[in-house]
Amino acid sequence: MKHLMKTTVAALALTLGAQAAQAEGELVLYHWFEYMPQELLDKFTAETGIKVTMDTFDSNEAMLASLKAGALGTYDLAVPGDYMVKIMAGEGMLDEIKDGELANKGNIQPQWLDVAFDPGRMHSIPYQWGSTSFSVNRDVFAGEINSTDILFNPPAELQGRINVLDSQGEMMAMASLHMGIPQCSTDRDQLKALNAMLQNAKSHWASFNSDTAKEVLVSGDAAAGMIYNGFSAKARDEGANVEYAYPTQGYIAWMDNVVLLKDAPNRDSALAFMDFLLEPENAAILTNWTQYSAGIDGVAPLLDEALRTLPEANPPASAGPAAFIEVCDEATQAVYDKIWTGLKK
Amino acid sequence: MAAGAASGGSATTDTYKEARTWLLMPAWVTLSFLILAPVLLMLVYSFLTKEFRGGVVWEFSLSAYDQFFFDRGLFGDEPAKIEWTYITIFWRSIWQAGAATLLSFLIGFPTAYFIATQPERVRPMWVFLITIPYWVNLLIRTVSMKFLLRDQGPLNDFLISTGLIDSPLHIVNTNFAVQLGLFYSYLPFMVLPIYAAVERYNFTLSEAAADLYATKMTILRRVLLPAVKPGVIAGCILVFVPSMGSFLAPDLLGGAKNFMIGSLIEEQFKGNAGNWPFGAAASMILLTMVLIILLIFARQQAKAEKET
Numbered sequence: 112m113k114h115l116m117k118t119t120v121a122a123l124a125l126t127l128g129a130q131a132a133q134a135e136g137e138l139v140l141y142h143w144f145e146y147m148p149q150e151l152l153d154k155f156t157a158e159t160g161i162k163v164t165m166d167t168f169d170s171n172e173a174m175l176a177s178l179k180a181g182a183l184g185t186y187d188l189a190v191p192g193d194y195m196v197k198i199m200a201g202e203g204m205l206d207e208i209k210d211g212e213l214a215n216k217g218n219i220q221p222q223w224l225d226v227a228f229d230p231g232r233m234h235s236i237p238y239q240w241g242s243t244s245f246s247v248n249r250d251v252f253a254g255e256i257n258s259t260d261i262l263f264n265p266p267a268e269l270q271g272r273i274n275v276l277d278s279q280g281e282m283m284a285m286a287s288l289h290m291g292i293p294q295c296s297t298d299r300d301q302l303k304a305l306n307a308m309l310q311n312a313k314s315h316w317a318s319f320n321s322d323t324a325k326e327v328l329v330s331g332d333a334a335a336g337m338i339y340n341g342f343s344a345k346a347r348d349e350g351a352n353v354e355y356a357y358p359t360q361g362y363i364a365w366m367d368n369v370v371l372l373k374d375a376p377n378r379d380s381a382l383a384f385m386d387f388l389l390e391p392e393n394a395a396i397l398t399n400w401t402q403y404s405a406g407i408d409g410v411a412p413l414l415d416e417a418l419r420t421l422p423e424a425n426p427p428a429s430a431g432p433a434a435f436i437e438v439c440d441e442a443t444q445a446v447y448d449k450i451w452t453g454l455k456k
Numbered sequence: 457m458a459a460g461a462a463s464g465g466s467a468t469t470d471t472y473k474e475a476r477t478w479l480l481m482p483a484w485v486t487l488s489f490l491i492l493a494p495v496l497l498m499l500v501y502s503f504l505t506k507e508f509r510g511g512v513v514w515e516f517s518l519s520a521y522d523q524f525f526f527d528r529g530l531f532g533d534e535p536a537k538i539e540w541t542y543i544t545i546f547w548r549s550i551w552q553a554g555a556a557t558l559l560s561f562l563i564g565f566p567t568a569y570f571i572a573t574q575p576e577r578v579r580p581m582w583v584f585l586i587t588i589p590y591w592v593n594l595l596i597r598t599v600s601m602k603f604l605l606r607d608q609g610p611l612n613d614f615l616i617s618t619g620l621i622d623s624p625l626h627i628v629n630t631n632f633a634v635q636l637g638l639f640y641s642y643l644p645f646m647v648l649p650i651y652a653a654v655e656r657y658n659f660t661l662s663e664a665a666a667d668l669y670a671t672k673m674t675i676l677r678r679v680l681l682p683a684v685k686p687g688v689i690a691g692c693i694l695v696f697v698p699s700m701g702s703f704l705a706p707d708l709l710g711g712a713k714n715f716m717i718g719s720l721i722e723e724q725f726k727g728n729a730g731n732w733p734f735g736a737a738a739s740m741i742l743l744t745m746v747l748i749i750l751l752i753f754a755r756q757q758a759k760a761e762k763e764t
Contacts, residue, residue, distance in 0.1 A: 277712050299531060306530065318629050318711025332606050332628065441508040448731070449530055452723075455715045456541045 136161040138380040141182070141189040143367070144169055146239075148400040155387050161380045171195040178204060184374040187381035193366045193435045196235050197228040205234040206371045212382055215389035223406040228435060229368070236385050237406035239398065240366035242426070242433065243281055246343040246353040251334040256356045257429055259289035261335055263312040270315045274327045274336035277319035279451045280436045281337065281363060282309075288361040288434060295439035295447075306450045313454060328353050340423040341403065347423075355423040361431030366406065495743070502736035512732050520737035542720070542738070546745070549717040552631065552706070553699035556638035557646075560695045561688070563639070564646035568687075571647075572654035583651065586644055594641060598708045601637055602628055605709075629711035637705030638695075645694035653687025654680075685760070689753055697746055717742055 136159065140147075144167040152163045168174040171192050178189070183204060191199055199205050208216075219237060229235045247256045252268045260266075262285065265273060275282060286309055287294045292301045317333060325342040327333040329351045338346070343355040356362075369388060375381050387393055394405040395413035404424050411419055418424065426433075439447060502520050504512040527539035571582040589597060604611050605627040612624035627633050657680065665675045681688070703718030712719065717738065724735025 274711075277707070302530065313713070316713065319713055320707075320711065323708075330606065331608055444508070445532070446530060452541060452715070452720075455713065456544055 136377070136380055138163045138188070138377050138384055139186045140165040140384075141174060141178075141186040141372075142167055143190055146190070146367075146401065148397065151393060151396050151400075154393070154396070155384060158387070159380075159383055161377075161383065163384075175199065175202075178372070183372060184376065186372050187375040187377045188369055188384060189372055190238055190367050190369055193226070193228045193364075193368065194438050196368050196370060197438060199370065200229065200234055204373050206373045206375060206378070207233050208371055208382070208385075213386055213389065215386045218389045218391065218394075218407050218409065220406050220408055222433065223366070226366070226435065227437070235368035235370045236389060238367040238369050238388070239401050239403040240364055240406050241403045241424075242340045242357075243276070243337070243363040243365070244285075244340070244356050244358060245335060245337045246328060246346065246355045247335045248328065248331070248333075249352045249354050256354060257358050257427070258356075259285065259358045259360045261356065261358075262337065263289045263308060265315050265335070269335045271317055272334035273316045274318045274320050274324060274333035275316055276324060276337045277321045279447065282454075283447055283451070284363050284434060284436045285337065286312075288358070288363075288431070291360065294434070294437040295443045297443055302446055302450070306453065309450065309454050319455070325349075344421055344423040357426045357430035359429055359431045361434050362426070364433035364435055366435070498736045498739050498743075502733055502740050504733050506731050506733045508730070511730075517733065520731075520733040523734055524737055524741065545715045545720050546717055546742075548714060549700050550745075552634055552638065552716065553696050553702075555635045556642070556699045557692050557696045559635060559639040560643050560646040561692065564643055564691060565650055565688070568647045568650035569654050571651050572657070573659075579655075583648070586647055590644055594704060598637055598641070598704050601640060602633075602708055605633060605636070628709060629713070631710065633709040634706050637709040638699040638702060641702070641705060642695040642698055645698075646691040649687045649690040649694065650684060651687075653684035657683050686757070689757060693750065693753065696749075700746070701742065 138161050140163060142165055146167075147165065152165070156162060166186070168177065171194075174189060174191060175195065175198065178186075178199075179202070189199075196205075213236070216232070216236070219232065223237045223240070224232055226232070245262055247261060247269070251272070252266060254266060261269065262273065262275065283305075284294055286305055287296070290301070290305060290308060292298070292305065296302055296305070318327070320327060324336055324338045325346045328336050328338065328343075328346045329349045331351075338355070340355055343353060346353050369385055371378070371381055371385070388397070389407060391407060391409035391413060394407040395410045398405045398410060399415050399418060402418060501512055503516055503518065505515040505517040505519070507513050523539070524542050525539055526536040527541070528534050528536050567586070571579055571586075574582060603609055606612070607624040607626060607628070611627075612621075615621045616624065627636075661679055661683065662675050665679045670678070701718045701721075703716055703722055706712065706714075706716040706719060710716075715723070721735050721738050721742075724731045724738065
């Protein structure tokens, strides 16, 4: 009992302390582990006097679970991936950013402004993004590679030497881009055609490997392979003569976003931090550290030379639109599950 | 027991009984909580309704088993036909595991025989040598295997340099690579029980057979093999059962182009499908099949023992 009293008093003192700090300007951030350079937080504190506290999570689902379990109201900002923004908005866990509340909202690159997971950027701003498509070994195939035909209707040199990611989401999104159909199609003819196309394409594939997507390209076991852009850059670093493709039909994108949480204890500090992150200078510090891409205008000239000219991180003008992996409803997902199982049976 | 009776009085017997109950507790706890309970939980889950993206709804449903056995087309509204998809996947697993078991036996039996016929003081060293590679994590061993076998790997380099072949053998991403991987993963499970059986074998029986003009082949078939049969059966079961549920070797060495039972079940819990009841149902069907196979083995053995 005495122990319990002690704990309660301690908790009360902490709460009071937290409230006192709040008045002086505090910000509580819920973030991925190893995804924020300390120098950026220090810079923010130096500029605004707002003290930043950061807790970390290791998966979107873990963050959602923790917020659901009562951590909502503790944090001001969180950094969910694209699909998770939609799920959190659906659960009513996000606060709305009203017009004019973010001075630097105009710095968001136009293509990331009206995204499907947060139309009109009502709750979120871009943090970092990257892409998934495929890379081709240029020693084996010298022709045009910026087409999804490389994977689904490959030239003779690549047939039987292709690795694809062992992931239903990425495979279906890529195949939908190839066929020019929506990701969560309910059109029977489209779905049948998708199924037939995949069955036919599979005969040209050597393997389904996600974990070793980079290694098979470096070792030469695969002459072409679906891969994340950062991994492809690493494969090139390791000596493989591979080129990352940005297909004209489009490519898959992922994006982590800073969201304003509902019941944020320090809403003003949160908005100040979002504005801070939207400054090209700060976005560049972050991007140079993470080595992904920012999604914010005016960052490019401030990037390290190597990163600025990295072909894997800079889609050419011919690149098709970036597509995020969509979240299908249950009945539609059941059909896609069947197609996937049928593909691997 | 005898000591208890000798010292007289039923009290001692009771104490003994009580002690026995308590001493058996670890076994009972292990059996019930760590084996029976999870299997029962699986059984219950297989009869529940699936919740989208993982989890279950506590409502009775046969849909998991229905999905396994009946095919209603891509959109689920055609008349039911027999579903071959999962039967194909199960058959592939059985076939691969069977091939791996045969391979293990063909290599494992001579190995075990060799060790058992060595001088007694060096036998432990040979057994130790057999187990050394297994101190390394299975994942790492499987990946290493892939590096050895791949097109530009040492095996192909060696074969090309000797002039035996002109272009590399494609071994990785084939069924054979999977069998090789399974064989390598579980070989000690074959060697050790056979070794234990051969070590107890009375070699004078072989000598007697030879004196009676039996050929070496006949001695092997009619004398040695029947005598060490329990060890062989134990080895086969120990290799076959885990091979059937394995997903590391098929994923890494077979290129994961085709599901094995293990990867199919894994996908239901970890993958996009998130269909727990179906994963549970597939596990129950696998368990039932394994039990039937074990029962057949057990009956044959019982029969064989009756005949002798």
